[in-house]
Amino acid sequence: MTVDFNAIPLSQLSIGSSCRIGEIGLNGLLRRRIQDLGITPGTTVECLRRGPSGDPTAYVVRGTTIALRKEDAYQINVFPI
């Protein structure tokens, strides 16, 4: 495994590209929620589309589509693939 120092916030992932989940900076209920939906460290996530007014953004996670707000996605670090 190569160490990748180029972690970016999930919110900055461009549409159509994929990433691996790194550290999740969220707290409380949301942190759990996100993990329960399968967004756990190491998971591959693809950025699918943004809402008509630019937010929220839909991501493909383990074969399902999950929409997150920019503010929340910002606190999830990812490694672009």
Added chain:
Amino acid sequence: MSITTEKDFLQELNKEAETIRLSYVTKLGDRIIADIYKNAEQISKNVILNDTNKKNWTLKLDNYLTSKIFGYPFMLLVLGIILWITISGANLPSDMLATALFSLQEILSRGFLDLGAPAWLHGILVFGVFHSVAWVVSVMLPPMAIFFPLFTLLEDLGYLPRVAFNLDNLFKKAKTCGKQSLTMCMGFGCNAAGVVACRIIDSPRERLIAVLTNNFVPCNGRFPILIAIGTIFGVGALTGQLQALAVAGIITGVILIGVFVTFAVSWILSRSILKGEASSMVLELPPYRRPKIASVVYRSIIDRTIFVLKRAVSVAAPAGAIIWIVANTYIGEISILNHLAGWLNPFAQAIGMDGYILLAFILGLPANEIVFPILIMSYISSGTMIELESLAELRLLFIDHGWTWLTAVNVMLFTLLHWPCGTTLLTTHKETGSKKWTLAAFIIPTTVAFTVCFILTQTVRLLGLG
């Protein structure tokens, strides 16, 4: 182990667990979830033989339905089409039901007379109870029997989460949750159901805002008022399908006003008594699925239509009796109803309506469906008209009582914005468990309705337009 030693033991156990937890750098809870998913991943890899699940229908549809260009127009279009189908489809069965039920009323009436029943009994049962029930059934049943299946269809198709996805950004600006739009959709059917649907919102603050503002979406009980007035005063000259289309346009406009007020009130609440930041929103967008029509129709009729109708009828029957009594009991030369209407008249005039209209809204608290029959009944008992079969006659009746376009607009706005019905208030109390918030659910819309109608009326009068 006795209870006390057991408690000590549990405490000790918790402490030990905490020590272990703290001795690890990573949160053990996170690790556990990730590990369960690792197992799921492994199992899936072994049992999914082939998965070409990439370029499927859902992706293609969402390219349009949630796109920058088509996302919002499509939502409006869907709303417009549903209303148009509901309105134009309900016309004929409504007329047929009305004709049937009112001729039954005549037969009943004759029966009572033949049996020599006292006039008051005849009045209460036939003109009070039966008339109200007949009105509610003929006016409400057909649109509901069309609207609810259409709504359930959208639900089953998987379109509703897309509505939340499209609108979340607007709700975020009001510091609330996009899922509020789903509770609003439900409110079109019945606000009490909409209030219950607010359970899907995680943040208690945002849930409460959704509960308090659900009423600004007109429910099925209020649609008939909007449709009738929209038809009478808005598009009287048009006929047939064109008319239904124009009415659907007017109603869509009214709904947009309601949506705007929802945003505005949510925005204000988030910055005043329910101050707070927008929390997060995690929304799954499930794949679109072809609905089973039979089960859609079955469920929407059984679960929703019959449920709402039963409730409406059970309220309309006693209310009809009471209103007949109020309209036909005289104190001096004037009936109680007229006394009340006269007393309310100055307030009502200030907001561009009359005492009878305001009284009808007040007496209609148990259920919005009976506002119109109350109004008609009180106009009739104070006027000369007896028969009322078509909208043209209704128009004459209203104009006889001094209605102008301004009255019509005010009644529509008041219908949209005024206090929730009794059932919705009861439901609000059940869901929030608080008298204070139930009171707020009454006061907020009431204030909004009076303010909006007052400002509109005074402005129009000042400008000499009305």
Added chain:
Amino acid sequence: MNKGHKMILREHFGIKAKSDQYVIALAGNPNVGKSTVFNALTGLRQHTGNWPGKTVDNAQGSFSFKDTDFLMIDLPGTYSILTNTVEEEIARDFICFAVPDVTVVVLDATSLERNLNIALQVMEITSKVIVCVNLLDEAKKNKITLNLPGLEKELGVPVVGTSARQGIGLDKLKEMLYLAVKEQVIFRPRQLHYSPEVEEAIAQILPKIEQLGLSDYLHPRWLALRLLDNDEMLLRKVSAYLTANSDDDIYREVSMAL
């Protein structure tokens, strides 16, 4: 656990099963056709309301198969049962403390990986689990093929494939439920593999948990995991539910615990 105690625990959840009725819990993610399965099995013999003291919908319905009566409880649709929300708490507590005779977990065949999460979580609490892989019709449309016998082997519990909207596979599900309550099915739920640090932590706390003497009711390993996940409330509930002798006791203990 004796039968009387079991009934008291169930009544706490608003479940009034007749003494010859088997209680079946229905769990799963939202949007997987759980209610379709529920409606298809119970038909019009349903009763809906709220969970006691909670504003969460509760639906129970009964059905019979081969002269055996079942009472099915539709648990709230959740992504997890680690109790982050009221719904998850209800689902978890029901499976833990109302001790359903069998728990059916409904999975969406088109997103198996995500759906397996809750199945694996349920299987850690109770071994009497039947996995119902629903929406096979949708999976077929999306050209997804699943090896269901393989899944059964992986999970160690019975797996039934259904397309509930078409009514396909429901008879098989009923048959499996029947066999399960007549104890003609062997449940050997998969033991989850955790990373070394979690296993190590479990090993540290397990002896202490075993001293609690609750192994007959709940898997000590699962209790250990919940404790390591900082679920302090659970232990208090465990002792409240399992040591109480009457309904009043439970209410008092549980409300004290809360």
